[in-house]
Amino acid sequence: MTLPTKTRQYSFPQSYTLNAIQLGSFDNLVIQDVPVSAPRATEVLVKTHAVSLQFRDLMVAGGGYPGNLPENLVPCSDMAGEIIAVGDDVKEWKVGDRVCANFAQDKIHNDSLNDEALGGAIHGVLTEYRTFPAQSIVAIPDHLSYEEASTLPCAALTAYNALSSGYEPIKAGDTVLVQGTGGVSIFALQFAIASGATVIATSSSDEKLKVATKLGAKHVINYKTTPNWAEEVVKLTNGVGADRVIEVAGNATLSQSLASVRKGGNINIIGLLGGIGDVPPVDIIRPCIFKQINIRGIYVGSVVQFKNMNKLIAANVETTRPIIDKVFAFEDAKAAYAHLSSQAHVGKVVIKI
CATH class of the missing domain: 3.40.50.720 (NAD(P)-binding Rossmann-like Domain)
Structure with missing residues (x-):
């Protein structure tokens, strides 16, 4: 398989920082092509199939989220996708595996760090392709679609x-x-x-x-x-x-x-x-x-908790099936933000890529 060299992704303009509140809107999101690299030895490269939105994403867009944000921030924390390449040292994953990324990339165990949160402290997942540390991803329950699975990392x-x-x-x-x-x-x-x-x-x-x-x-x-x-x-x-x-x-x-x-x-x-x-x-x-x-x-959870949660979901298929209010196309991401902001939804708002 020929690996992609570019990815389309949304980001806030370079001048967007926590202090640049005058931008203050998801309408400032721009979409562009940027280079994508092959995974390092301990990473996997994932093709994103779906991203779900959180209230936190509205706070980030409005400049009201605490902490330092990287320049050209790629927003959103919750995704589901398919591994298309693995690093040389990765043994637990293979091409074709369906995965979600944990909200906090460094929170593997319940008592570990919680500093590298996607779509905030580090770049997020509103992109076609992205690499992740192999230890920070979790297998999607077999019965869930990519859209359903994208709702799990933060809200669930x-x-x-x-x-x-x-x-x-x-x-x-x-x-x-x-x-x-x-x-x-x-x-x-x-x-x-x-x-x-x-x-x-x-x-x-x-x-x-x-x-x-x-x-x-x-x-x-x-x-x-x-x-x-x-x-x-x-x-x-x-x-x-x-x-x-x-x-x-x-x-x-x-x-x-x-x-x-x-x-x-x-x-x-x-x-x-x-x-x-x-x-x-x-x-x-x-x-x-x-x-x-x-x-x-409560500030989301760890990879270990994510795996345990998925056991509960798999054991209670119908009771725990994610409720999706509406699915938007990748090109309509701003409309998805607007729908979330309206608070007319029940359950989750999803962007399909």
């Missing part, structure tokens, strides 16, 4: 990490509260159901809550019509509260998450969809002390 692994690790891994019979119907929340719902838990889901849309019910949520709450949804969660759990809360909105909802979790329960803080601008900080000290709440921040 974040949800899996939140439920399976930390102070108290999920167990059958637990009650899990998931906020909204975005990527992480939908995967958390699916993994909780696969684990034998009861799920309570919130959303501002009755139509989206119908999807959550179809996926197995036992109770649903529209937080627009029920603004004090924490009180409703406590009622639904016979005055006890939820065992675990998947907190995706940050300070905007944290006070209600604190009120809705049971004594000794767990709140897993995933993101800040509610924004950080004018939202006042939440007093967490008193509820954490008097309710003995365990609060844990």
Whole structure:
């Protein structure tokens, strides 16, 4: 097979840095041909078939993501593709293997680093071809398409990490509260159901809550019509509260998450969809002390966790099948960003390459 010498990829202009917020939009993405090299001894060269988007990608595009970004940043962290070449020292992979890249290239084990995150600290995956360290990729479950598999590295692994690790891994019979119907929340719902838990889901849309019910949520709450949804969660759990809360909105909802979790329960803080601008900080000290709440921040996960998650997915094929809202062509990547930004989606937004 003749290896490609060039790859088409999206990137932000060279002047785009964390401090160049005036660019501040995914509309500034440009597509161009750049050279691609053969893999080094410990690397594999992968042909990208699909990329999925995250809220983080919108933050990066808007200049609101913390940390230093490389010049001409290639965005996006989540991909699925096919190995087309392997380095001389690579023994565990072969040409034709279907793989995903882990979000953090250096996070192999649960206690290892988390500094080389794709589409942020290092160049991402919105490109036709890319090399990866052989140890940082994971085999795709056989039953999933490339589009479905592209949703796993960030959203799915974040949800899996939140439920399976930390102070108290999920167990059958637990009650899990998931906020909204975005990527992480939908995967958390699916993994909780696969684990034998009861799920309570919130959303501002009755139509989206119908999807959550179809996926197995036992109770649903529209937080627009029920603004004090924490009180409703406590009622639904016979005055006890939820065992675990998947907190995706940050300070905007944290006070209600604190009120809705049971004594000794767990709140897993995933993101800040509610924004950080004018939202006042939440007093967490008193509820954490008097309710003995365990609060844990989640930043995706490791290669080891990714492999374990895929075992759960393979054992629960229908329950855990990724929910894809819409698939866009590579040339329509900006439209994919716009669709994600609209928050009209349920599940994941995917770009097919």
